[in-house]
Amino acid sequence: MAAVGERPDSATMLPVMLDVRDRACLVVGGGEVGRRKALALLDAGARVTVVDPDPIAALAALADARRLRLERRAYRPGEGSRYRLVYAATDDHETNRRVAADAEGAGVWANVADEPELCTFHVPARVRRGALQVAVASNGEAPFAVRRLRQLLEHRLAGDWAAWIAAAARFRTRVRALAIAPEERERLFDNFFAATVAPQALSARVPAAGEEAAWIAGAAAPAGATAGRGFVSLVGAGPGDPGLLTLRARQRLLAAEAVVYDRLAEPVLPPDLPESVELHPVGKEAGHHPVPQGEINALLVRLGREGKRVVRLKGGDPYVFGRGGEEAGELQRAGIPFEVVPGVTAGIAVPACAGIPVTSRDEAVRVTLVTAHESARADGSFVHWDQLAHDPHATIVAYMAVSSLANVSANLIAGGMDPQCPAAMIERGSTSAQRVVCAPIAELPAAAARAEIRPPALLVVGPTVRHAATLGCFAHRPLFGRRLAVVAPAAGLREALEEAGAEVVEVPRPLSPASRIVLRALPLTGCVLRDGDEAEALAAEPAASGARAVAWCLGTGTAARARALGWARVVELDTTAGWAALAAAVGRDDEADSDR
């Protein structure tokens, strides 16, 4: 058996919950620390003896109230061996050591306050909610970190967890009384958990009696009756900036069993999506429809029939030029329950990111969201460009505008629009790849062609477009255009990079399937690597270690590792100056880097 304090580095302590009810436990030391230990033991139902020649009054009061036994004397050698659990909390190292040695000799677990090397057990920090206890520990190596984490959890665990755990215990008793198969039992427990716990908010509620009854009645129903539990959420992913995903969208994604997603939605998939989630790319790019709409509809229906929680993730808002209405209709006809989680549509957000307010009191009192794609219809467009051309106090936002731009421009001018009317094409708005080209509507097709604007891009026409020059602050920040991968957890670093204008992809280690999709969704300009292990994790992903990506490395060792792992461009950064200085260094060095 290893001696006290000789735990091999690789060994972590075993967490256990001890039942000390009616068991004899000793606290040596009757000061404030001893009192706290005694109270914790009393709370757990132990028979407590405190030994101290001169205990504090609070302990004397507990003894007077017959809650514990108090021996007003010094510790007697050998005494510790008669107890189940011993705490030493004196300020005399010799006594503490004696207590620990007696305990160890007799096979009794001992904890010595502030002397971790003498302890055979540590007491975790804990968050309590009734019978529920979350324990936090660090093998005694970083108690300060443990305390802060405990406080964080204390705040984050919202709602009525104490009542929830009591309800869960009651529910378990009821379910165990049913004569059902173990899988069915687990399904009921799943129901209970899914319906009562909000994973993002870390909050819990007690289910109503009716809800519990319904789950239990469901379990008693004949086999097959459980089909149809499936549920499809048609979720808007916003314009591409992951920060513009709604809270509900993220909740649905993290609770999903299957995600069916478009190309436009790839950058906003949560990299921490659990590995167990089925991923179904049905990517649509302008001009290409790799998975025909009929097949997408059929896939949604099939996944729903399999009883899965499905997220259909679509760029922007699902009902704005997204065929979300068709998918909803199909689900409705198939009898599969569904919902819509609206998203931030590109037509409003993308102009904003380019400095263009789509309405303005004195300039534009109407916005038209229109598809430019229509103008290519052989049977004649539904869009009456000539009517739109006549309103000088309006903004026109045209989706899918790249291939038909010349056509739309000509139609508007032929319809009577001033050829000098301000207009813009915005590619990949809201993301690190955003590009904006502004020109009068007559000249925009040529300007966009010169700039090689590619889908996805929006056309914006109207008087407020002229504000792009002054309000387009999005692109002015020093790290704008940089898309950087960092390994989670990256708080501090991530904020500093984002504040400087970078888009940050925070990926778990090892890389999850979702995080690989996100890394590849838009060009990555680099990785910020804090140590060799992070370099290792990202080197395996071509998108992160490819020729165009710079490895920004903290410290010489990290840089050497990145070079060894094959990064073509490695920049070493000073680790001592703090995150904000590091973000500034990434901007500076990148400018100096002429082949960017």
Ligand code: SAH
């Ligand atoms: N449902 C989406 C639109 C889908 S149609 C929404 O509400 O935004 C696809 C078109 O949306 C693209 O061709 C492009 O015109 C536009 N679009 C989507 N995201 C964009 C972005 N980040 N930047 C520019 N245009 C975008």
